[in-house]
Amino acid sequence: MKGWQNALPFVLAAPSGAGKTxxxxxxxxxxxxxxxxxxxxxxxxxxxERDGVDYHFVDDAGFEAMEQRGELLEWAWVHGRRYGxxxxxVRAALEQGRTVMLDIxxxxxxxxxxxxxxxxxxxxxxPSGPELLRRLTGRASESDDERAARLRTALDELQSADDFxxxxxxxxxxxxxxxxxxxxxxxxxxxNRSRDTVREELARLREEVSAFIAREGS
Numbered sequence: 006m007k008g009w010q011n012a013l014p015f016v017l018a019a020p021s022g023a024g025k026t027x028x029x030x031x032x033x034x035x036x037x038x039x040x041x042x043x044x045x046x047x048x049x050x051x052x053x054e055r056d057g058v059d060y061h062f063v064d065d066a067g068f069e070a071m072e073q074r075g076e077l078l079e080w081a082w083v084h085g086r087r088y089g090x091x092x093x094x095v096r097a098a099l100e101q102g103r104t105v106m107l108d109i110x111x112x113x114x115x116x117x118x119x120x121x122x123x124x125x126x127x128x129x130x131x132p133s134g135p136e137l138l139r140r141l142t143g144r145a146s147e148s149d150d151e152r153a154a155r156l157r158t159a160l161d162e163l164q165s166a167d168d169f170x171x172x173x174x175x176x177x178x179x180x181x182x183x184x185x186x187x188x189x190x191x192x193x194x195x196x197n198r199s200r201d202t203v204r205e206e207l208a209r210l211r212e213e214v215s216a217f218i219a220r221e222g223s
Contacts, residue, residue: 019129020159048086079116
C-alpha cells in the first residue's frame with residue numbers, strides 16, 4: 006500500500022498564456038512520483054512539439070473513434086480543435102499510486118471533477134492583462150485572429166475561477182511552483198481522501214505497535 010497518498014489527479018487549468026503547461030512540466034521533472042497526462046488533440050503540432058510527448062496528435066476521425074469507445078476521461082472543443090485526456094493512462098498511474106498531472110482547459114476540469122470527485126483543481130491566473138498579452142504575443146506561432154480568439158476565451162474562463170479548489174497567480178515562476186508543491190503536499194495528507202485506505206493503514210500500525218508491546222512485556 007506504499008504510495009497510496011500520492012494516487013490523486015492534480016488538475017491545472019488556466020487561460021492560454023498563463024503558464025500552466027510550463028508549471029505542470031516543471032512539477033513532473035522535479036518529482037518522480039508525478040506523471041504527466043499527455044492529452045490527445047486534433048490540432049497540428051507546432052514546430053517544437055513531439056507526438057506522444059507534448060500531445061497525441063490525431064485526426065478528427067481518430068479522435069471521434071476514441072470518444073465513441075469511451076477512451077477519454079474528458080474532452081472539449083478549444084479554439085476550433087478537440088482536446089481530450091486518454092482514460093487508460095490516468096487509470097494506470099493512479100493504480101500505481103502516482104499523482105497524475107492534468108494540463109487541461111476549464112471545460113475538461115469540470116468533467117474530471119464529475120468523474121473523479123477526489124481530483125484537485127487548481128486555476129492558474131496571469132499576474133495582469135498586459136502580461137497575458139505579452140506571453141501570447143511572445144509565442145509568435147499564432148496569427149492576430151488566433152491570439153484575439155484566445156483572449157476572448159480567457160475572458161470567459163476567468164469567470165470559472167470560483168469553481169476550483171485553489172486559485173494561484175503565476176507571477177514569479179519559482180514561487181508559483183512552491184505554492185503548487187505545498188498544495189499537493191497538503192492534499193496528499195487529507196484524511197478524507199481515502200478513508201478506507203487510511204483505516205487499513207491505521208489498523209496495520211496498531212497491530213505492529215501491539216505486537217511490539219507484547220514482545221516487550223514478555
